[in-house]
Amino acid sequence: MKFSSLPVLNILGKKSRSASLFVFSLILSLSIFGGALILSSLRTGLKSLEMRLGADIVVVPYEARTKVSADTILNQGNRTFFYMPKSNLDKISAIEGVEKASPQVYMCSMNAGCCSVSLQLIGFDPESDFTIQPWVEKSFKGKLSDGDILIGSKVTLSSNRKLKFFDREWNIAAQLSETGTGLDNAVFANMNTIHLLMEAADKIGWSFADKKYSDKMISTIMVKVMDGYDIDNVASLIQRKVRKTQAVKTKSMTSGIAQSLSGLSKIIAILTAIVWFLCLLILIVISNLIIGERKKEFAVLRIMGASQKKLRHLVMAESFVLNTFGSLSGIALAFLFIVPFHNLIKSAMGLPFLLPSFLWMIILVLACLVISILTGCASSSFAAHKIAQIDAGIIVREG
């Protein structure tokens, strides 16, 4: 037995006493890490949303202007479809200040026997696309063939790697990585495949666009503005030159979400700070009560020859061990509450929610561990200093 083993022996020797410190240390780290993980996931989700939008301007048919917002397709994944002439693409590409323009076509599958599942279907042009393609390339390196589809992370991947839409089976080329947005519930295909889907729908009586013009219709045009050009000005130009369209600035789509996120972040941060402060106070009180209860024990150690320094180290070592295990347990509990249920949290909050990368989670874990342990140890430091100053002779005499 060494003096260094005494902290653990003391902790195990009086489990009920140790449990009170352990529990509050657990609550402290649970709230700090839980709050940090939720905030981080909200920020990652917003960043993912902004990346998925990619474009500076989304051009839609005028009558569909209310259907396009970050709250609809991109965030909630509501199924929608609308169309405008494909000729708008050339008109917009020719406008001064437009660097890139790429079309997308929307349609949706049905909640009926003809389809495996009711989803948003999005057609894009892999040659000109700059919003979906970068994301696709993370999971699919090949060329997307006609008849092949890509599915979002929340779409169930069947064992035969096929999905049925409009009484026809379509081959799943790949499942895309999670974005934390409504796009995780969507299916993507190239333009030819989308037109084949439209034809298949038409065959069973579902018409999205007039059959005659279906390959001449698009739903949206994603626009990238050249450096040095004002986005507002380019958007106004588009609306002036291309009739019956609405140029929606993507910044305005996400600013509402960013504001909600900012407000929510402040609330979470304040709540976390309150819990931290309360736990610190409670830990200080408990530490002092426990130390008061153990005065005689420490007096006996002084009588045996333990110095004030050794007593302080003993108290701090006990605090460190308890707070480390408490903190690790709190962090583990936060993981258990948040990670498996992150989709529920996303639905409840109505905001983009994407768990951060593994590396960032490790950084969060370490940072929260350090904060929790330091807080716990700080709460014991006053008690440790007090106990080291005891007059052992008086305490033992008084019994």
Added chain:
Amino acid sequence: MILKAENISKKYYRPTKNASHFEAVKPLDFILEEGKVTEITGRSGSGKSTLLYMLAGLLKLNSGKVLLDDQDLYSLTDDQLSLLRNQKFGVIPQGQTGLFALTVLENVLAPVAIYGDTKNYEEKAKKLLSLVGIENLADSKMSELSGGEMRRMAIARALILDPDIIFADEPTDDLDDENTKAVLALLQKIAQSGKSVLLVTHESMAEQYADTIYRMDSGKLDKK
């Protein structure tokens, strides 16, 4: 090893009608002789235990010095005094002084563990437990011991590092007559081996084992 006290005194702040302080130990000189059992007896509250802890370096003095072979104990740093107390003194405190998180054997080894590893002292610890008659309780927790058994554990603990000076504060409290005699005989044997033993007690049987007897009354020490 000679322990000497020169003009030591101890006051406690305790305001009364006539005074602001209570003099627990009035200024006195004292020598603890080597190879002898020195007993200090007296009524409860006379200042005996206070004097013992002052001599053991555990209670700050209001005046005077305590010298161990001419080394002023209270001029040492806390680290130095604590190490000295661990290596040279064996203190048997009054009352129940077991460390509740540890077993009986671990309690006896605790003074060793403060500055070293107990590996080489386990056999000695078991022998000491046998000497005080509780060898069968080595693995017991403090909560399982009676007051007398805990007192005997404290005696074994005080002897583990073979100290030069034993300070025993009411070591026979809670003991029956047979164990009282055994403990007093043990302390006498230790003194006869060349150690110094300071015994604070109001046990009448102790006089038979003491070489020098002092009486303490209201903070004043007189040799009997």
